Amino acid sequence: MESSVAARAEDTANEPGRAMPALVAEDNPVFRSMLRSMLTRWGYEARIASNGLEAWEAMQTADAPRLAILDWMMPSMDGVEVCRRIRAAAREPYVYVLLLTARTESQDLVEGMEAGADDYLTKPFNAQELRVRLRAGRRILDLQQQLMETREALRVQATHDTLTGLLNRGRVLEVLLAEIARSHRELRPMALLMVDLDRFKHINDTYGHMAGDAVLQEAARRLRAATRQYDAPGRYGGEEFLVVLPGCAAREARAQAERIREAFAGEPFDAGGTLLAVTCSIGVSSRDVCASEDAEALVREADAALYAAKNQGRNSVEIASPEPSEESLALTKLARFSET
Ligand code: GH3
Ligand code: MG
Ligand code: MG
Ligand code: MG
Numbered sequence: 256m257e258s259s260v261a262a263r264a265e266d267t268a269n270e271p272g273r274a275m276p277a278l279v280a281e282d283n284p285v286f287r288s289m290l291r292s293m294l295t296r297w298g299y300e301a302r303i304a305s306n307g308l309e310a311w312e313a314m315q316t317a318d319a320p321r322l323a324i325l326d327w328m329m330p331s332m333d334g335v336e337v338c339r340r341i342r343a344a345a346r347e348p349y350v351y352v353l354l355l356t357a358r359t360e361s362q363d364l365v366e367g368m369e370a371g372a373d374d375y376l377t378k379p380f381n382a383q384e385l386r387v388r389l390r391a392g393r394r395i396l397d398l399q400q401q402l403m404e405t406r407e408a409l410r411v412q413a414t415h416d417t418l419t420g421l422l423n424r425g426r427v428l429e430v431l432l433a434e435i436a437r438s439h440r441e442l443r444p445m446a447l448l449m450v451d452l453d454r455f456k457h458i459n460d461t462y463g464h465m466a467g468d469a470v471l472q473e474a475a476r477r478l479r480a481a482t483r484q485y486d487a488p489g490r491y492g493g494e495e496f497l498v499v500l501p502g503c504a505a506r507e508a509r510a511q512a513e514r515i516r517e518a519f520a521g522e523p524f525d526a527g528g529t530l531l532a533v534t535c536s537i538g539v540s541s542r543d544v545c546a547s548e549d550a551e552a553l554v555r556e557a558d559a560a561l562y563a564a565k566n567q568g569r570n571s572v573e574i575a576s577p578e579p580s581e582e583s584l585a586l587t588k589l590a591r592f593s594e595t
Contacts, residue, residue, distance in 0.1 A: 256433075259360045261472065266519050267306070273300075274298055274299055274300040275298070275299055275300065275320075275321075275322065275393070276299070276302055276319075276320035276321075276322070277299040277300065277301060277302065277322040277323070277324065277389070278302050278304060278310060278313050278314065278319075278320040278322070278323040278324065279291060279294060279301055279302065279303050279304070279318050279324050280303075280304040280305075280306070280307065280309065280310035280313075280324065280325045280326055280329060280337065281304075281326040281329070281335060281355065282304070282305055282306055282326060282329040282330055284305075285459050286326070286355075286378070287303060287550045290324065291303055291516060293382055293385065293386075294324075295508070297386055297389070297442050299322070299389075299518050302320055302513050302523075304331065304408060305329075306323075306329050306330045306331045307329045307330070307331050307332025307334065307336060307337050307411055307561075308331040308431060309331075310323070310329075310332070310334075310337045311332060311337050311434055312525070312584050314337070314340075314341055314350070316341065316570075320350070321348055321349065321350050321351060321396050322350070322351050322353075322389065322392055322393070322396065323337075323338075323341070323350055323351070323352045323353070324353050324389075325337050325338060325352060325353070325354055325355065325357060325372075326354075326355045326356075327355060327356040327357070327363075327367065328356075328357065329353055329456060332489045334354055334355070334367075335354070335355075335367055335370045335372075336370075337373060338352050338354065338367070338370045338371050340370050341371065342371035343360075344369070347386055347403065348396070348399060348400065348403060349396065349399045351392040351393075351395055351396055351472075352368045352371065352372045352373050352374075353372065353373065353374045353375065353388060353389070353392060354372040354375040354376075355375070355376055355377075355378055355380070355480060356375055356377055356378065357377070357378045357539075360483065362404055362408075366385070366421060366568070373392060373395070374388055374391070374392065374448060376388065377453050384471070394463070397465040398549060403478060413426075413551065413595045414426040416489070416490040418468060418471055418472065418490075419471055419472055419474075419475035420475060421475050421478070421479070421488055421490045422487060422488070422489030422490070423489065424489065424490065424491055424492060425536060426489060426490075427487060427489025427491065428489075428550070430487040430489070430498075430499050430510075431447065431497070431550055431553070431554075432451050432550055433502055434499050434501045435545040435547070435549050435550055436488075436545075437501065438457075438501070438542065438544055438545035438578060439544065439545045439546065439586065442544050442586060442589060442590035442593065443501075443502055443590075444503060444504035444505075444541060444543050444544065445499070445500060445501050445502065445503060445541065445542060445543070445545055446500040446503040446504070446505065446507070446508030446511075446541035446542075446556045447497065447498070447499055447500065447539070447540050447553045447554065448493070448496075448497065448498040448500065448508065448511070448512050448515070448537050448538070448557065449495065449496070449497055449537065449538040449539075449540075449554070449557035449558055449560070449561045450478065450495065450496040450497075450498065450512075450515060450535050450536075451494060451495045451496075451535060451537075451561055451565070452470070452494040452519075452533060452534075452535050453496075453533075453534045453535060453536055453565075453569040453570060454476060454569070455467065455470070455493075455494040455529050457476060458470055458531060458533070460591045462526060462529060464532070465527060466526035466531070467526075467530060469524075469525070469526040470524050470526050470531065470533055471528070473525065473533075474494075474496070474519065474524075474533070474535070475488070475490070475496075477515070477518045477519060478496055478498065478515060480489070480518065481488060481511075481514050481515045481518040482500075482511070482515070485501060486498055486499065486500050486501070487499040487585065489527070497554075497557075499512075499514070500541075503541065504541060504543060505539070505541040505574060505577075508539050508541050508555050508574075509539055509572060511575055512537040513572055515535070515537060516534070516535060516536075516537055516570065516571070516572055518570060519533055519534055519535045520532075520533075520534045520535075520570055527579070534570035534571065535570070536561055536564035536565050536567075536569050536571055536573075537560075537561065537571075537573070538556075538557040538559065538560030538561030538562070538563070538564055538573055538575060538591065539557060539560055539572060539573065539575060539588075540552075540553045540554075540556035540557040540575040540577065541574075541577065542552075542576075542577065542579055542583055542587075543574075543579075543582055543583075543587040543590065544583060544586040544587045544589075544590050545583060545587065546579070546580045546583040547582070547583035548580070548582075549580070549583065552578060552580070556575035556576075556578065557575060559575060560573040560574060560575040
């Protein structure tokens with residue numbers, strides 16, 4: 256059985272190109288070197304610790320192993336304590352812990368498993384048994400990896416717009432609320448841009464919906480390129496985008512909006528081979544300091560400013576005349592006062 260090709264293929268710990276790291280913590284030098292050579296032979300990258308503290312340190316590195324074989328009895332910190340700490344840190348990805356113990360009393364096993372060990376082996380152990388148990392551990396780690404990837408994909412799906420990859424409407428509004436709360440808390444300014452493509456319906460009608468989609472995608476790329484990393488551009492709907500600008504007062508927000516306007520108007524868009532002149536209009540709203548309930552007002556003001564920009568003849572930026580609440584005005588005074 257062991258010699259069959261299938262069994263070997265499954266048995267090797269090599270992911271394409273890279274051996275799977277496994278921590279071996281063992282104070283007994285004979286067991287240690289035995290474990291090292293077995294793991295290496297089975298295709299793992301053995302990382303060796305000769306006591307509990309070293310083991311714990313090895314688990315703190317950025318590329319810490321996800322598989323740990325911990326001897327129970329070790330100087331400085333025992334394997335159960337290392338295991339407890341690994342579980343308390345609760346970091347992802349999951350670490351699969353196999354305890355090695357010379358103890359045989361069942362109470363000890365309960366303690367080890369309660370500390371969060373996934374499995375244990377009693378010394379002296381049979382090499383093949385360790386081998387298959389590690390393989391079982393790897394299966395669990397693989398499953399966990401898939402779960403994490405699925406969860407991440409779902410998270411991206413739930414928060415991003417599929418066509419453009421920008422934040423979707425729900426998420427960009429959440430970011431807006433979070434940044435308003437931050438502005439309120441830290442007495443800092445913030446701004447909101449509402450960006451709308453000009454005469455986009457005409458593009459759809461003339462060149463087709465696919466060309467329209469390509470223009471939306473290129474618009475998203477330019478929005479991303481023209482904004483700072485901590486600004487949050489999102490698709491508000493159709494051909495409208497919101498950009499949340501944390502820390503930006505009205506003047507900087509206007510400059511930012513101008514940069515975006517130029518990024519659109521400056522170069523034609525490539526819509527599937529056809530070069531199209533595309534422009535956008537932008538409404539800007541801002542607060543020196545936000546009141547806690549400012550979200551709706553900021554959106555409404557940006558929308559009104561956008562409407563004014565369209566009336567200007569499009570391809571233009573308009574700043575909202577702000578209607579800050581009493582609370583926002585009071586906080587702004589407070590912020591100015593604390594600056595002096
Ligand atoms: P204005 O300059 O006043 O903004 O004119 P407009 O034509 O850009 O605005 P209008 O609201 O009349 O048209 C928006 C169009 O956007 C209508 C709709 O079919 C199109 N649209 C909305 N979502 C999508 C999409 O996902 N893909 C494509 N291709 N078109 C879309
Ligand atoms: Mg020991
Ligand atoms: Mg439009
Ligand atoms: Mg529109």
